Amino acid sequence: MASIGLWNIAREQPDRAAVVGPDGRQLTYAELAAAADRYGRGFQAMGLSPGDAIVVLLPNGTDLASVYFGAFQTGLYVVMANWHLVGAEVAYLIEDSGAKAFVAHERFADVAADAAARGGLPAAGRFAVGEVPGFTPLSRLGEDESGRPDVRTAGSPMLYTSGTTGRPKGVRRPLTGADPDEVPPAATWFFGIFGLQPFGDHVHICGSPMYHTAVLNFVANSVQLGHTAVLMDRWGPEEMLALIERYRVTHSHMVPTQFHRLLELSPETRSKYDLSSLRVMIHGAAPCPPEVKRRMLDWWGPVVTEYYAATEGGGTAISAAEWLARPGSVGKPWPGSVVAVLDDAGEPVPPGTTGLVYMRMGTSNFEYHKDEAKTRAARVGDLFTLGDIGYLDEDGYLYLCDRKADLIISGGVNVYPAEIENELACHPKVADVAVFGVPNPDWGEEIKAVVQPAAGVQPGAALTDELLAFAADRLAKFKMPRTMDYVTELPRDPNGKLYKRKLRDPYWAGRERVI
Numbered sequence: 001m002a003s004i005g006l007w008n009i010a011r012e013q014p015d016r017a018a019v020v021g022p023d024g025r026q027l028t029y030a031e032l033a034a035a036a037d038r039y040g041r042g043f044q045a046m047g048l049s050p051g052d053a054i055v056v057l058l059p060n061g062t063d064l065a066s067v068y069f070g071a072f073q074t075g076l077y078v079v080m081a082n083w084h085l086v087g088a089e090v091a092y093l094i095e096d097s098g099a100k101a102f103v104a105h106e107r108f109a110d111v112a113a114d115a116a117a118r119g120g121l122p123a124a125g126r127f128a129v130g131e132v133p134g135f136t137p138l139s140r141l142g143e144d145e146s147g148r149p150d151v152r153t154a155g156s157p158m159l160y161t162s163g164t165t166g167r168p169k170g171v172r173r174p175l176t177g178a179d180p181d182e183v184p185p186a187a188t189w190f191f192g193i194f195g196l197q198p199f200g201d202h203v204h205i206c207g208s209p210m211y212h213t214a215v216l217n218f219v220a221n222s223v224q225l226g227h228t229a230v231l232m233d234r235w236g237p238e239e240m241l242a243l244i245e246r247y248r249v250t251h252s253h254m255v256p257t258q259f260h261r262l263l264e265l266s267p268e269t270r271s272k273y274d275l276s277s278l279r280v281m282i283h284g285a286a287p288c289p290p291e292v293k294r295r296m297l298d299w300w301g302p303v304v305t306e307y308y309a310a311t312e313g314g315g316t317a318i319s320a321a322e323w324l325a326r327p328g329s330v331g332k333p334w335p336g337s338v339v340a341v342l343d344d345a346g347e348p349v350p351p352g353t354t355g356l357v358y359m360r361m362g363t364s365n366f367e368y369h370k371d372e373a374k375t376r377a378a379r380v381g382d383l384f385t386l387g388d389i390g391y392l393d394e395d396g397y398l399y400l401c402d403r404k405a406d407l408i409i410s411g412g413v414n415v416y417p418a419e420i421e422n423e424l425a426c427h428p429k430v431a432d433v434a435v436f437g438v439p440n441p442d443w444g445e446e447i448k449a450v451v452q453p454a455a456g457v458q459p460g461a462a463l464t465d466e467l468l469a470f471a472a473d474r475l476a477k478f479k480m481p482r483t484m485d486y487v488t489e490l491p492r493d494p495n496g497k498l499y500k501r502k503l504r505d506p507y508w509a510g511r512e513r514v515i
Contacts, residue, residue, distance in 0.1 A: 021062040022233035039070030040149035042142025050075025053097040057081040057104040060231040073180040077158040080211040084476040087114025094119030106130025154178040202227040205249045207235040218253040237261045241273040248277040255412025256288040314359030329397040346380040357390045358383035408437035423474045429457045432490045438507040449481035459486035
């Protein structure tokens, strides 16, 4: 029986296709393993050792896959930076993670150079695909070394999840000390939930940025299990259909916004492509409007599967047939996962009763990097919560009633208002500010800011332009408010608590907020 794992497959089936880049360039398993070995040797020659971190600011492509596996096999934490962050935000990731190397693409040259300077990263730790001033070409990393890395032990992604108090927090899992040639049983187990087995003719298509937790995991697991991964750089609905037909794609990980865009294609365009290879198209990251999901099931058939999960671990899944029988549910717990609904005292509530949703994945553990208080606050015993409200039915199916009260989910991306509020509040013309999501027909929600101007400041278009320009140097574009309104005073209680629902609810009047 053939062995799974990148390096094992490279030895036994060197010519098997591992990754297809956005430009159509294909890397075999042997080529991907060789590139990963070279970069792994390079990181070790720089003095990096297991437990150290690197930050990666690369678009989807073969370079990203090679760097990731190179760092993974040498026991490094890999921090994937969102392409849309500004220099100050990437610098925070470099500083907070203690990164000793930074790999960036020339597409993001200005942000990369700014971040490296702000983060105090030495020139010797900066590498670039293409031309970035002050960065060494990535092709030179490991060029003077030979053979496999001296120390090989499994590393881990270190994903950052934004906190409601502003700055994102890194989810840092203890390293296992495992041999990187041995694929953890959890990888085959997780894909098995969706009926995906090692090898065969499986082909995964990745149309979302790999800086997202689930997207990265789906690509990495696909490669480890012998599935070819087809990577898209900038997602387009018709391009995805064409790639599905060309490569006989069997599975993917998607968000509801992509479903919405696909459904906007004309019937003539949709019918042009052969999608008969599809077996399971998995969606998550944001709630999917029931009507959108029904239309996708009508088009693609019973291949649309939903899941609910967290960077921190644990989750649920529901097949198409189950969802049609229980519309609105996000499914039952994965095998080995625990899902519980608890009251404010941390006690279980009866079926059908709402409470905070808590989860655990097996015996896995994690901590929020440099934030012990947040780690403690999210836990009851060995369970953790994201702050989502929901209930379990009599058969153990989970239904979500609300997200975190203030969380904005726009196009499948979590946006935390506190971070935006904290930046806008720094402007001298702002006395108080509240940020929340309002309806958007394409993205689900868009960002609205309601500002209480400082005394003597005139509200209006000129002030809006000034505040947005101020925020643009501090926040990524996807975090920028789309619109800004003004009030004489925000609704707060005597203790200072903001009644944000009083501001948000009028914008949703007559509209169902999908949560």
